[in-house]
Amino acid sequence: MAAKKATKKPNVSGEELKEYYREMLLIRRFEEKAGQLYGMGLIGGFCHLYIGQEAVVVGLEAAAEEGDKRLTSYRDHGHMLACGMDPNGVMAELTGREGGYSKGKGGSMHMFSSEKHFYGGHGIVGAQVPIGAGLAFSDKYKKNNSVTFTYFGDGAANQGQVYETFNMAALWDLPVIFVIENNQYAMGTAQQRSTSSPDIYVRGEAFGIPGEIVDGMDVLAVKEAGEKAVMHCRAGKGPYILEVKTYRYRGHSMSDPAKYRTREEVQRVREERDPIERVREMLLTGKHASEEDLKAIDKDIKKIVNESAEFAKSSPEPAVSELYTDILA
Amino acid sequence: MAIEILMPALSPTMEEGTLAKWLVKAGDTVSSGDIIAEIETDKATMEFEAVDEGVIGHILVPEGTENVKVNVAIATLLEDGEEAGAAPAPSAATEAPAPAAEPAPATPAAVSEAVPVMNLAPDWPEGTELKQQTVREALRDAMAEEMRSNEDVFLMGEEVAEYQGAYKISQGMLDEFGSQRVIDTPITEHGFAGIAVGAAFGGLNPIVEFMTFNFAMQAIDQIINSAAKTLYMSGGQMGCPIVFRGPNGAAARVGAQHSQDYAAWYAQIPGLKVVMPYSASDAKGLLKSAIRDPNPVIFLENEILYGRSFDVPVLDDFTVEIGKARVWREGEDVTLVSFGIGMQYALEAADRLAEDGISAEVIDLRSLRPIDYDTVLASVMKTNRCVTVEEGFPVGSIGNHLSATIMERAFDYLDAPVINCAGKDVPMPYAANLEKLALVTTDEVVAAVKQVTYR
Ligand SMILES: Cc1ncc(C[n+]2csc(CCOP(=O)(O)OP(=O)(O)O)c2C)c(N)n1
Numbered sequence: 001m002a003a004k005k006a007t008k009k010p011n012v013s014g015e016e017l018k019e020y021y022r023e024m025l026l027i028r029r030f031e032e033k034a035g036q037l038y039g040m041g042l043i044g045g046f047c048h049l050y051i052g053q054e055a056v057v058v059g060l061e062a063a064a065e066e067g068d069k070r071l072t073s074y075r076d077h078g079h080m081l082a083c084g085m086d087p088n089g090v091m092a093e094l095t096g097r098e099g100g101y102s103k104g105k106g107g108s109m110h111m112f113s114s115e116k117h118f119y120g121g122h123g124i125v126g127a128q129v130p131i132g133a134g135l136a137f138s139d140k141y142k143k144n145n146s147v148t149f150t151y152f153g154d155g156a157a158n159q160g161q162v163y164e165t166f167n168m169a170a171l172w173d174l175p176v177i178f179v180i181e182n183n184q185y186a187m188g189t190a191q192q193r194s195t196s197s198p199d200i201y202v203r204g205e206a207f208g209i210p211g212e213i214v215d216g217m218d219v220l221a222v223k224e225a226g227e228k229a230v231m232h233c234r235a236g237k238g239p240y241i242l243e244v245k246t247y248r249y250r251g252h253s254m255s256d257p258a259k260y261r262t263r264e265e266v267q268r269v270r271e272e273r274d275p276i277e278r279v280r281e282m283l284l285t286g287k288h289a290s291e292e293d294l295k296a297i298d299k300d301i302k303k304i305v306n307e308s309a310e311f312a313k314s315s316p317e318p319a320v321s322e323l324y325t326d327i328l329a
Numbered sequence: 330m331a332i333e334i335l336m337p338a339l340s341p342t343m344e345e346g347t348l349a350k351w352l353v354k355a356g357d358t359v360s361s362g363d364i365i366a367e368i369e370t371d372k373a374t375m376e377f378e379a380v381d382e383g384v385i386g387h388i389l390v391p392e393g394t395e396n397v398k399v400n401v402a403i404a405t406l407l408e409d410g411e412e413a414g415a416a417p418a419p420s421a422a423t424e425a426p427a428p429a430a431e432p433a434p435a436t437p438a439a440v441s442e443a444v445p446v447m448n449l450a451p452d453w454p455e456g457t458e459l460k461q462q463t464v465r466e467a468l469r470d471a472m473a474e475e476m477r478s479n480e481d482v483f484l485m486g487e488e489v490a491e492y493q494g495a496y497k498i499s500q501g502m503l504d505e506f507g508s509q510r511v512i513d514t515p516i517t518e519h520g521f522a523g524i525a526v527g528a529a530f531g532g533l534n535p536i537v538e539f540m541t542f543n544f545a546m547q548a549i550d551q552i553i554n555s556a557a558k559t560l561y562m563s564g565g566q567m568g569c570p571i572v573f574r575g576p577n578g579a580a581a582r583v584g585a586q587h588s589q590d591y592a593a594w595y596a597q598i599p600g601l602k603v604v605m606p607y608s609a610s611d612a613k614g615l616l617k618s619a620i621r622d623p624n625p626v627i628f629l630e631n632e633i634l635y636g637r638s639f640d641v642p643v644l645d646d647f648t649v650e651i652g653k654a655r656v657w658r659e660g661e662d663v664t665l666v667s668f669g670i671g672m673q674y675a676l677e678a679a680d681r682l683a684e685d686g687i688s689a690e691v692i693d694l695r696s697l698r699p700i701d702y703d704t705v706l707a708s709v710m711k712t713n714r715c716v717t718v719e720e721g722f723p724v725g726s727i728g729n730h731l732s733a734t735i736m737e738r739a740f741d742y743l744d745a746p747v748i749n750c751a752g753k754d755v756p757m758p759y760a761a762n763l764e765k766l767a768l769v770t771t772d773e774v775v776a777a778v779k780q781v782t783y784r
């Protein structure tokens with residue numbers, strides 16, 4: 001099935017478009033900075049960058065409302081920024097400092113914000129999927145009319161617990177949107193080497209869960225699909241699957257040389273499908289913004305990101321007494 | 330002879346019940362499957378069916394009787410030609426003889442009465458040529474050698490083939506053995522662990538690589554319920570010759586979900602063998618033994634050790650027996666027992682203690698199931714003091730178990746309580762300073778030794 005394009009005339013204003021540009025750019029610049037800090041030894045362990053996939057979270061967050069929940073894997077920085085978490089707190093968690101969202105105790109893969117209804121940051125591939133359905137269960141139980149965006153990768157889509165979850169989510173009509181961020185690789189394994197069916201969303205059919213493929217490099221297409229899925233869930237019709245075709249430009253994590261694909265392949269996506277460039281062009285050709293306006297946005301973003309890096313460097317390490325706190329409530 | 334109908338046991342735990350109602354009377358003809366009575370257990374009222382055909386002779390226990398013991402005769406059934414109402418057989422309880430309460434035999438290894446003897450046998454003959462090799466290379470060589478000599482050995486796991494291993498352990502193996510025998514799996518640990526167990530039942534010798542043992546938690550049901558228990562459950566017919574291997578324990582700064590040491594978990598399970606090498610020669614020799622072993626072997630590696638070099642003997646077929654400890658350093662004043670990366674702290678501590686005039690004997694368990702108790706006990710009987718060192722959580726640790734064993738078998742030899750140095754009782758923090766504190770340190774080992782030697 002071909003990815004759905006956004007309907008020809010986007011019903012978004014220039015202001016909205018500018019906002020998506022800003023948000024995507026924030027994620028990209030933030031991730032580039034995180035990559036730098038990793039190179040300087042300020043960030044340790046695993047660090048999975050979201051560069052290339054920005055339109056997915058930004059488009060879906062545009063379809064979300066206050067009270068909606070979200071959770072994802074270890075590739076989580078973009079999701080946190082897109083749902084409005086503070087870049088300083090995210091960056092300081094990456095450096096393992098007191099000012100981080102988890103006081104430095106979680107790290108890149110494990111961050112949470114109850115304020116923004118961000119439920120992690122999960123290091124075990126696939127584990128967030130039933131948890132997302134559980135959050136949706138709590139919403140249905142409490143008659144909240146909220147939905148839960150449960151993000152996972154094309155690799156995660158092969159875990160057994162995903163299908164146990166599909167069954168129960170459909171059985172109980174849970175208001176959960178399963179967002180498969182299909183960036184075509186699970187670490188070094190191309191999707192067709194791990195997945196028996198060419199499309200993943202079709203697996204929902206067996207459980208009676210509707211779904212579709214979405215062009216994840218087009219923020220408006222993602223938003224449109226997101227709105228449709230959200231409507232389905234809020235109408236009490238149960239879960240929905242969005243298989244969002246996207247691409248990660250960097251290696252799986254900072255230590256992955258990414259020899260399993262050609263440089264040309266990456267370059268082609270960057271040149272032809274970049275989600276930020278696409279919006280930039282729309283802004284300019286639609287005369288929603290001038291080059292100057294965009295420069296001003298760039299400058300503004302750079303400032304936010306630099307400040308977050310400064311904060312992340314200067315925030316102290318957690319107090320030694322933190323070692324034994326937060327183990328039991 | 331009349332057949333006795335006995336009070337049935339209607340649940341695994343039922344010892345007695347109420348005979349609520351008879352649905353037949355003397356003289357009635359019954360055939361098998363007829364419901365003859367209702368019996369109340371503590372949980373439910375059950376219908377009781379006749380098993381044999383015949384005519385009910387006597388009702389021995391009237392309905393409404395409570396506390397009727399299981400296996401007491403409650404009625405008689407007449408066979409052809411016998412007459413109803415004939416003298417009832419004495420209704421003495423024909424209780425099945427209670428099984429004599431035989432004590433379970435003691436665990437052979439843990440409570441042997443023999444005087445323990447230390448394993449001081451060298452792993453290779455004196456004069457053998459040695460080469461420096463990393464643990465990573467040693468593991469690869471072990472797998473490759475075994476795959477060359479046994480067609481039934483194959484490797485499966487995430488990124489083991491085309492990517493050459495997430496930690497590059499299987500470098501070059503796809504090229505040499507092809508994709509039939511070096512198999513990339515999807516990220517489906519529970520599924521592929523189960524498939525490997527089935528392949529082992531089917532006569533193959535799988536090596537399953539977990540990208541790290543943290544992810545083997547997804548598969549632990551297949552490892553324990555299927556791989557470890559089948560030999561026993563099948564009365565010895567069918568075993569599971571399989572190796573589950575991969576990095577275990579803390580790497581560096583990878584946080585709570587990627588840093589756990591599972592040594593004590595797996596070491597608890599009968600039906601498994603568990604190995605956790607420190608050096609490259611042990612990695613190689615033990616992995617070759619593990620692949621040949623007819624049992625499921627959990628082979629716990631360590632990411633930080635992969636790049637370390639050690640002497641490895643240049644031999645055509647070098648193996649190390651599972652279940653034998655290695656004495657790295659002989660000493661008089663205290664026994665340090667460790668395994669895996671814990672050895673690093675134990676050996677460093679021994680160096681530092683030597684400067685203070687304390688002579689430590691350092692034992693590398695290498696195998697955690699079976700454990701070489703004799704080597705540990707013989708050493709403790711000589712030094713009279715013991716400190717254990719491991720990276721895992723402190724509660725229910727290997728050190729705890731050794732302490733208990735030493736207390737049982739060498740209590741009179743001890744001059745001080747055994748101290749267990751372990752990881753802290755917290756999920757692994759990400760922050761650099763907290764992570765250091767959460768791990769066991771050489772300082773802690775030195776301090777523990779000073780404590781048990783009263784210095
Ligand atoms: C249960 C489990 N197995 C293996 C891993 C190691 N691992 C981390 S990410 C990853 C690839 C996941 O790919 P995908 O789901 O496509 O997400 P992406 O990284 O592309 O966002 C693997 C194998 C893990 N974290 N958890």
Ligand SMILES: [Mg+2]
Nearest residue numbers: 153154185186
């Ligand atoms: Mg992927």
